[in-house]
Amino acid sequence: MTCLGNILWLIFGGLLASIGYILGGLAMCLTIVGIPFGLQSIRIGIANLAPFGKEVVITPHARSTLALILDVIWLVLFGWGIALVHLTSAIILAITIIGIPFAKQHWKLIPVALLPFSRELR
Secondary structure (H helix, E strand, O other): OHHHHHHHHHHHHHHHHHHHHHHHHHHHOOOOOOHHHHHHHHHHHHHOOOOOOOOEEEOOOOOOHHHHHHHHHHHHHHHHHHHHHHHHHHHHHOOOOOOHHHHHHHHHHHHHHHOOOOEEEO
16 A cells, blocks of 8 residues: 555655755755755655655754754744645645545655754655
8 A cells, every 4th residue: 555655646746746855955955055955855855755654753863953953944944834835735635535645644744844854754
């Protein structure tokens, strides 16, 4: 069921979302200051290719001061907007019974979109 869910996810928008994350990450990598944020965006884009069967976990370095500072910068500049898109998509998809599994995946991606330096999909 996980494989089928991931295939349907890719067909119905997951591939485009992943491409958006990856292209945005590449654009952020054009500056030296943006490289850490770009790498996180690319990591989220790759994880967004197959979210079914994965869970959000706290990274080992999540309690470091650097991760906290980078998470706060990410949250203020990018994270709230990305999380809002995932929340809106989850609400829209949850209207239908068929969309509920996909809404759950969007809901699962919200913490990763908010705090990518201390959360990841595994």
